[in-house]
Amino acid sequence: MTSNYDVVVVGAGIQGVGVAQAAAASGYSVLVLEKRAVAWATSSRSSKLIHGGLRYLESAQFRLVRESLRERALLLRNAPDLVRLVPFHIPVYRHTKRRPWQLRVGLSLYALLGGLDASARFRMLPRSQWRELDGLDTNGLQAVFRYYDAQTDDARLTAAVLRSAQNLGAQLACPAEFRAALWERDAWTIRYHHAERDHECRGRALVNAAGPWVNDVLKHVVPVQPPLAVDLIQGAHVVLPGKLERGIYYVEAPQDRRAVFLMPWPEGVLVGTTESPFHGDPSKVEPLPSEIAYLAETAQRYFPAIATQPTSAFAGLRVLPQHAAGVFHRPRDTHIAGSERTAPGLLTVCGGKLTGYRATADKVMARLAARLPAHTPRAQTEHLKLSAPN
Numbered sequence: 384m385t386s387n388y389d390v391v392v393v394g395a396g397i398q399g400v401g402v403a404q405a406a407a408a409s410g411y412s413v414l415v416l417e418k419r420a421v422a423w424a425t426s427s428r429s430s431k432l433i434h435g436g437l438r439y440l441e442s443a444q445f446r447l448v449r450e451s452l453r454e455r456a457l458l459l460r461n462a463p464d465l466v467r468l469v470p471f472h473i474p475v476y477r478h479t480k481r482r483p484w485q486l487r488v489g490l491s492l493y494a495l496l497g498g499l500d501a502s503a504r505f506r507m508l509p510r511s512q513w514r515e516l517d518g519l520d521t522n523g524l525q526a527v528f529r530y531y532d533a534q535t536d537d538a539r540l541t542a543a544v545l546r547s548a549q550n551l552g553a554q555l556a557c558p559a560e561f562r563a564a565l566w567e568r569d570a571w572t573i574r575y576h577h578a579e580r581d582h583e584c585r586g587r588a589l590v591n592a593a594g595p596w597v598n599d600v601l602k603h604v605v606p607v608q609p610p611l612a613v614d615l616i617q618g619a620h621v622v623l624p625g626k627l628e629r630g631i632y633y634v635e636a637p638q639d640r641r642a643v644f645l646m647p648w649p650e651g652v653l654v655g656t657t658e659s660p661f662h663g664d665p666s667k668v669e670p671l672p673s674e675i676a677y678l679a680e681t682a683q684r685y686f687p688a689i690a691t692q693p694t695s696a697f698a699g700l701r702v703l704p705q706h707a708a709g710v711f712h713r714p715r716d717t718h719i720a721g722s723e724r725t726a727p728g729l730l731t732v733c734g735g736k737l738t739g740y741r742a743t744a745d746k747v748m749a750r751l752a753a754r755l756p757a758h759t760p761r762a763q764t765e766h767l768k769l770s771a772p773n
């Protein structure tokens with residue numbers, strides 16, 4: 384017997400489970416297909432920050448920053464076990480590209496976009512406090528700014544959002560690999576492989592949230608869909624032995640002046656990230672030796688006493704729109720693509736931020752509304768509490 388769903392979602396990364404939560408909260412029946420494990424891909428390999436993205440102000444992505452800061456506020460309220468405010472420090476040296484006045488302007492704008500609440504405050508630390516900063520190099524140091532953003536465990540957050548979706552009735556099939564979709568008789572017939580056999584279900588809407596595999600999914604959709612014009616950009620992190628007691632440090636890599644974070648993490652100091660073009664099988668993404676060296680050198684430049692032999696390292700893939708601008712300046716909004724004319728009820732969601740998953744899911748549901756029957760909503764996602772799975 385073929386099961387019928389309102390919404391079938393491919394991928395249980397943060398975007399897929401976010402859509403599942405929003406769809407279930409709106410009263411729809413939902414099936415999520417995940418081929419490996421919940422959050423095993425990009426959604427467990429991020430920098431684990433719930434933030435507005437201070438640096439996106441440089442590329443004038445004000446709408447994205449404002450939306451992300453609003454989502455940060457909701458997550459701080461709804462998921463206090465999973466998302467917590469952390470002090471961030473930006474040291475400014477004689478050689479630093481961004482001058483103190485620029486940071487003051489940027490942080491003021493960031494506070495304004497964050498609604499000027501208590502978490503939006505920033506200040507310049509007096510010199511007398513510099514020596515308390517986890518061994519930060521004070522040679523040539525001119526100023527240290529402290530502001531606040533939030534940190535999470537990305538995989539646990541994803542699992543918590545999925546649990547919330549399941550509490551509202553969403554179903555998960557895992558491991559279950561999407562194989563094909565065919566538009567017929569006003570719905571999608573979807574084939575997937577699960578528990579060693581092929582299955583079929585029907586969905587009024589199909590959401591492709593397959594992360595770095597979104598174009599692989601599109602290849603198996605009839606009517607034939609053009610691939611999205613996106614690039615995969617690898618980002619690596621290393622964990623160095625040691626401990627940061629005072630919070631997160633936001634520094635400029637000496638090699639190319641890109642922003643790099645050093646973050647406290649249960650296993651040590653998490654340092655990231657890099658931006659390297661990626662061509663190949665997304666399931667095989669690994670940190671490159673040059674990325675590991677770049678991150679370790681950056682950490683040692685600012686914390687001379689830090690040990691530079693990583694205890695672990697990991698890499699994930701950003702899905703970014705193809706763009707003439709360098710990687711650093713490409714838009715970081717979530718890409719929601721689909722054509723009602725050629726593929727009714729099919730949307731592809733990729734890129735964007737972990738932070739904005741809920742706002743993205745709302746936009747997806749708004750675009751699918753005309754395709755789905757009227758239902759009584761069960762909840763509003765902005766009020767749903769999220770709790771950490773054990």
Ligand SMILES: Cc1cc2nc3c(=O)[nH]c(=O)nc-3n(C[C@H](O)[C@H](O)[C@H](O)COP(=O)(O)OP(=O)(O)OC[C@H]3O[C@@H](n4cnc5c(N)ncnc54)[C@H](O)[C@@H]3O)c2cc1C
Pocket residue numbers: 393394395396397398399416417418419420421422423424425426427428429430431432433434559560561562592593594595596600617618619656698699700701732733734735736737738739
């Ligand atoms: C290096 C790096 C650092 C980042 N740091 C931050 C940060 O600090 N803060 C922030 O807000 N954002 C950050 N991001 C962005 C954020 O991590 C991503 O936007 C987000 O995790 C993407 O989630 P996703 O659900 O789209 O993709 P994924 O997490 O990759 O999930 C896609 C899922 O689809 C599944 N799938 C694929 N094909 C199939 C199929 N055929 N059948 C069934 N399932 C399938 C995969 O197994 C996978 O689980 C970072 C990203 C990177 C790469």
